[in-house]
Amino acid sequence: MTDSDKPESRPMSDFLRILENEVQIAALAFLAAVYALRLVWLFRFRNRKDRTFPAGRGSAGAGYSLMSVALPGAMESTRRRPGFYAQFIIFHLGVAAAIAGTFIIPYAPGVFEVRPVMRLFQAVIGAAFFVGVLRLVRRMTNSVLREVSSPDDYFSLVLLLVWFAAAALAVPNRPDRGEWPLILYFGLTAFFLVYVPFSKICHYLYYPFSRFYLGRSLGHRGAMPPLPGRRGAAPAAEDRP
Amino acid sequence: MKRRKKSPSGVVDAPLDPRTQDRAKEDGLASVKDGRLRTYEPGDNVRRFLDLLGSRVSRSLAVSLTACVHCGLCAESCHYFLARPDDPTMTPVWKADQIRKIFKRHLDWTGRVAPWWVKAGSLRDDEDLNRLKNIVFGTCSACRRCTYNCPMGVDTGLLVRFARGLLTELGIVPEGVFNVSRDQWETGNQMAVTEADYLETLEWMRDEVRTELGTDKVEIPVDREGADILYTINPREIKFDPRSIAHAARIFHIAGESWTLPKWGWDQTNFGLFSGDDRLGAFVARNVYEAAERLRVKKIVISECGHGYRSTRWEGYTWAGYDQKLPTESVVVTLKRYLAEGRISVDPARNAESVTFHDSCNIARSGDLVEEPREVLRRVCADFREMVPNRRENYCCTGGGGLLSMAEYRPLRLEVAKIKADQLRATGAKLVCTMCHNCVDGLADVIKHYKLPMRVVQVLELVSNALVLAGPRGA
Numbered sequence: 001m002t003d004s005d006k007p008e009s010r011p012m013s014d015f016l017r018i019l020e021n022e023v024q025i026a027a028l029a030f031l032a033a034v035y036a037l038r039l040v041w042l043f044r045f046r047n048r049k050d051r052t053f054p055a056g057r058g059s060a061g062a063g064y065s066l067m068s069v070a071l072p073g074a075m076e077s078t079r080r081r082p083g084f085y086a087q088f089i090i091f092h093l094g095v096a097a098a099i100a101g102t103f104i105i106p107y108a109p110g111v112f113e114v115r116p117v118m119r120l121f122q123a124v125i126g127a128a129f130f131v132g133v134l135r136l137v138r139r140m141t142n143s144v145l146r147e148v149s150s151p152d153d154y155f156s157l158v159l160l161l162v163w164f165a166a167a168a169l170a171v172p173n174r175p176d177r178g179e180w181p182l183i184l185y186f187g188l189t190a191f192f193l194v195y196v197p198f199s200k201i202c203h204y205l206y207y208p209f210s211r212f213y214l215g216r217s218l219g220h221r222g223a224m225p226p227l228p229g230r231r232g233a234a235p236a237a238e239d240r241p
Numbered sequence: 242m243k244r245r246k247k248s249p250s251g252v253v254d255a256p257l258d259p260r261t262q263d264r265a266k267e268d269g270l271a272s273v274k275d276g277r278l279r280t281y282e283p284g285d286n287v288r289r290f291l292d293l294l295g296s297r298v299s300r301s302l303a304v305s306l307t308a309c310v311h312c313g314l315c316a317e318s319c320h321y322f323l324a325r326p327d328d329p330t331m332t333p334v335w336k337a338d339q340i341r342k343i344f345k346r347h348l349d350w351t352g353r354v355a356p357w358w359v360k361a362g363s364l365r366d367d368e369d370l371n372r373l374k375n376i377v378f379g380t381c382s383a384c385r386r387c388t389y390n391c392p393m394g395v396d397t398g399l400l401v402r403f404a405r406g407l408l409t410e411l412g413i414v415p416e417g418v419f420n421v422s423r424d425q426w427e428t429g430n431q432m433a434v435t436e437a438d439y440l441e442t443l444e445w446m447r448d449e450v451r452t453e454l455g456t457d458k459v460e461i462p463v464d465r466e467g468a469d470i471l472y473t474i475n476p477r478e479i480k481f482d483p484r485s486i487a488h489a490a491r492i493f494h495i496a497g498e499s500w501t502l503p504k505w506g507w508d509q510t511n512f513g514l515f516s517g518d519d520r521l522g523a524f525v526a527r528n529v530y531e532a533a534e535r536l537r538v539k540k541i542v543i544s545e546c547g548h549g550y551r552s553t554r555w556e557g558y559t560w561a562g563y564d565q566k567l568p569t570e571s572v573v574v575t576l577k578r579y580l581a582e583g584r585i586s587v588d589p590a591r592n593a594e595s596v597t598f599h600d601s602c603n604i605a606r607s608g609d610l611v612e613e614p615r616e617v618l619r620r621v622c623a624d625f626r627e628m629v630p631n632r633r634e635n636y637c638c639t640g641g642g643g644l645l646s647m648a649e650y651r652p653l654r655l656e657v658a659k660i661k662a663d664q665l666r667a668t669g670a671k672l673v674c675t676m677c678h679n680c681v682d683g684l685a686d687v688i689k690h691y692k693l694p695m696r697v698v699q700v701l702e703l704v705s706n707a708l709v710l711a712g713p714r715g716a
Contacts, residue, residue, distance in 0.1 A: 041350075042307075045300040051558040052565045055609040065394060076634055077314040077390035084314070088392075144322075145313045147329035148338055150360035152351070153311050198351045200359075203393060206308035211394035213301040221555060222609035223633065 012175040019186045020106040027193035034197040035205060042209065054220050061219015065211040074226075087131045094128015095160070097121050098167040102189045105173050105182070112173050121171045129164035132157060156199050163188045249328045252379040255649045257281065257371045258416050265423055272426035277520065278419075281412030287364045291347055293407045298348065305400055306344045308393045309334065315397065318390035320636050321380055324657035331380060331657075333387035333397040339376050340404045367413070374413050377404045379650035382641035383515075384602035389633060398607075401642075406517025414516065417646035421512045422521055429528055430508035432476035442479045443502065446487040450494065453487075454710070459494045461486070464536060465501035470575070471538040472500050473509035473529050473553065475546045475678045482678070488705035489544065489572065495708060496584040500542075506532030509543045510678075511552035514603075515643030519560045526557025533567055541569040545699050547601030547641070547677030551608050571604070573614050573676050573700050580620050587621045587707035595624040596703065597670035599684060600635040601677035614676050614700055621707035628668045636661050638675070640683020655690045662691035672698050 050058075064074075072078040072085040101121060104111045112118040136157050139145045166188055169181035196202055218224035262280040265273050272278035298306070313334060316322045321331040329335050338360070345352030345361035352361030364370055385398035408414060409422070424433040440463065447461040462468065472493075478485045493500050506528035513522025533541050543550050554569045579585045598618055604610050611632040618625050628635070639658040644650060665673055665687065673684055673695055684697045 042300065042303060045298055045303040047300045048559055051563060052555055053568065068394075069392065075390050075392070076630065077318055078392065080317075081314075142313060143327070144316050144329040144332050144334070145311065148311045148313070148332075148334050148360075150311075150358065152359045200310055203308055203310045206304050207393055209300075210304040210308040210396075213304060214388070214394040214396055217301070221607070223606065226633070227612065 010174070010176045013179060016175060016179050016182055016186070019183060019190070023190050024102060024106070024186065024193075027190040031193040031197060035202075038197060038202070038205060042206075050217070050220055052220070054222075056219050056222030056224070058216040058220040061217070061221075061224040062212045062215035064219070064225035065215020066208060068211065069207075087134065090124075090127050091131045091135070092128075094125050094131070094164055097124045097128070098164060101125075101167050101171050102186065105170070109173055112171055118171055118173075122168050125164050125168045125171070129161060129168065132161045132164060136161065150200075152199050156201050159188070159192070159195075160201075163192065249330065250325065250380065250653050252650055252653050253330070253372050253375045255375050255379065257367075257374065257413060259412065261416050261419055261423075262412055265419075270423065270427060272423065277524075278423055278426050279410050279412045280419075283367065286367050286370055286411050286413065289411060290364060290370060290407055291343075293410055294343065295348060297403070297407070298344070301396065302399060302403055305337075305395045305397070306341050307349065309337065309341065309391075309395050310393060312392065315387040315391050315395075318387045320384075320386075320639065320660040321653075321657045324659050330376075333381070333391075336376055336381055337395065337397045337400050339373060340400050370408065370411065370413050373404065374408050374415070375650075377401045377408070378415050378418065378643075378647060379653065382602070382637045382639060382644055384637035384641050385606045386602070386634070386637065389606060402514070402517045404517070405515070406519065409516045409518045415647040415649060417648060418512070418516050418643060421643070421646050422516050422518065425508070425512050425521060425525055429505060429525070430476045431510050431512050432480050434476050434479045436504065439479055439507070440504075442483050443486065446483050446490060450487050450490045454491065454494070459490060461490050462501040464504045466536050468501040468536065468538050469499040470501075470540045470542045471529075471533045471536060472502050472542050472544065472572070473507055473532075473549075474502065474544045475510050475549055476508055477510075477678045477682075478544065482681075485544065485678075485699060485701055488701040491705055492576065492579070492585060492701065492708065495710065496579045501536060501538065503529075503532035503536060506530075509549040509553045510546055511549065511557065512643065513560065514548050514552045514556060515646075522552060522557060522560035523562070526553060527561040527563060529553055529557070530561065530563055530566075539567065541567055542572050542575050543569065544572050545676040545678060545701060547603035547675075547679055549678075550601075550610075550676075551603035555608060571610055571613070571676065573610065573617060576700065576704050577613050577617050580617065585704070586709040587704065588709050589621055589623045589707060591707045592622040592672075592703050593624070594671040595626060595669065596622045596672045596674050596698070597626050597628045597665070597668040598631070599628065599638060599665075599673050599675040599680055600632055601675060601680050602635070602637050602641050604676060605633050605635060610676075614674075617700055617704065618674060621703050622674075624670075626668055626670055628664050628670075628673075630664075636664055638677075638680040638683030639687060640679055645679060645682050645686075655686065658687045658690065661687050662693060665693055665695065666691075671695055672703075674698050674700060674703060676700050 068074045078085040139149055166181055166185040170185035175182055215224055259281045266280055273280055315333040319333050325331045342360055342362040345359055346356050346363045352359050381401045383398040383401045388396045388398050421431050425431045443461045447459060450459045451457055509529055511522050511525045543553050550571050558565045598614060639654050639661050644654050681697050688695055
């Protein structure tokens with residue numbers, strides 16, 4: 001690789017450079033500030049003290065509850081629908097990869113110079129895009145989801161789809177061949193960082209708390225985690241007809 | 242909240258009937274006069290509802306109100322939706338959203354600025370409150386099956402109880418809920434059993450057991466100070482099923498137990514759990530805890546009742562702001578201990594018919610007991626078989642959440658009970674055992690409606706049947 005082929009030597013407009021750096025940092029700072037306010041808001045709600053003798057460990061219940069995201073057998077809803085769970089994993093791996101890309105491109109561009117790594121990112125993000133399309137179709141065609149979905153639900157999903165598409169095109173990180181994929185990718189990322197705290201996407205902020213409080217309460221009662229030797233909460237094999 | 246939208250189930254449009262409440266006011270009931278039992282007054286109820294909402298949301302409720310992503314995975318965990326798969330209003334997410342949208346509109350950020358964007362909405366008048374009443378009381382048994390199936394940990398059962406509590410404060414409740422709450426406030430027990438009836442029934446059962454065992458040594462003690470256990474019961478046992486008290490007395494006698502019932506504070510059931518009224522919950526639970534202190538017992542034992550167990554063992558201490566001082570256990574745990582310690586001998590051949598077990602939602606999902614009843618049943622039944630799903634995945638008997646007391650929702654309750662009926666039928670068992678009096682009635686309704694060839698029994702009855710009396714502690 002010659003010096004001119006190195007990513008840091010590739011020509012890039014000032015606009016894109018600022019978008020990849022200062023704008024992202026400002027948007028991240030905004031996100032952090034709003035999240036901090038969100039947490040203050042959440043912690044203003046009182047928390048009830050449990051006054052009973054424990055039948056189990058609240059911490060064990062909380063830990064199990066938080067880990068349930070990685071335990072598809074723990075819930076009937078995911079155990080019966082392995083395809084849906086696989087979609088969930090792929091979708092969120094795609095999100096993680098796309099987020100990682102926003103840091104790799106400006107701060108460690110050499111990573112995407114390794115072609116298999118770049119292709120892997122593209123594949124994961126592309127698969128997430130495909131899953132996102134399936135989710136959008138499901139949301140539009142399933143009568144239950146149509147009934148409960150808000151404009152924010154649709155908008156957030158469509159926005160993610162466009163972001164995935166932009167990310168898949170941007171990870172080769174070749175501004176010299178055209179900056180539009182990168183501008184779209186980083187522009188949408190900045191928008192996301194500002195929009196997320198006000199949308200359904202901030203569920204990942206609440207997820208640890210909702211699962212923690214539920215798990216701690218049920219753990220204290222000995223209802224979570226399930227008894228040793230039993231797979232999740234599922235009926236034991238000898239109980240099946 | 243969408244205006245006057247028709248519900249496919251019809252339940253949502255059931256009117257509020259305040260006639261019983263009016264009579265309670267005319268009668269000058271003490272609980273109404275001093276404001277413990279709230280009655281419906283036309284006026285600015287929406288404002289009062291919103292004020293209560295703002296002041297009562299706890300942190301665990303707040304995260305359940307904000308964390309839902311509308312994935313819809315909860316739908317298929319709900320027996321209402323499984324029985325009515327074409328009706329989105331039967332899904333947990335839709336029901337929870339009727340509460341969530343009010344929270345979003347008045348307390349959350351985006352919903353206050355751009356309500357249409359997140360489907361936030363407010364209440365307009367008492368008719369909207371009545372519709373909310375019908376949703377949270379009439380289309381959910383608060384069984385928490387969806388809670389266990391929500392990837393986000395959203396506790397819809399908790400949300401439903403919370404909304405019920407706000408409406409109860411306004412007197413916007415089903416007539417049955419008002420009646421039972423009134424009885425529990427006024428008499429200390431939910432079936433308005435008088436002290437005379439209570440004591441007479443206990444004496445009657447004592448005499449029955451004496452005759453059965455052929456000894457005068459059998460006692461059903463009341464207010465005996467210093468006994469080892471305080472036995473608390475469901476008023477249904479006095480009114481409709483006194484044999485369950487006789488079964489307990491028989492077993493306690495043979496086990497050589499030191500026990501007593503209290504003269505006041507014997508009702509372990511608690512309609513505060515169903516109505517969402519924490520003050521009623523505290524009052525009833527405190528009656529039990531104070532009886533235990535007064536009689537200086539070592540342990541509180543709760544007879545077979547799902548919501549009674551949950552209320553007395555778990556929720557009541559928190560409602561009453563009362564730190565637990567004494568072990569509090571289900572009588573099924575007591576039975577398990579007797580079997581383990583050899584204090585009673587049993588012969589499973591005496592329960593030869595096939596038996597399946599129905600887990601009460603309040604005990605299995607909101608409590609800690611799933612294996613204990615099975616361990617007992619395997620000792621006392623010759624043919625025990627599981628229903629599927631079971632334990633914490635079991636389906637509600639469909640009478641949970643106080644629904645048995647709400648006649649206006651009965652047609653829908655029985656319609657969605659098809660899921661439970663199919664589950665029961667698949668076992669092929671002749672007996673369905675449950676450790677909950679509420680489930681006994683709920684299951685009996687299902688069995689009758691769907692013409693299932695089985696009957697309902699309880700653990701105490703099966704253990705009592707299986708008792709071998711020739712042992713050292715026998716009659």
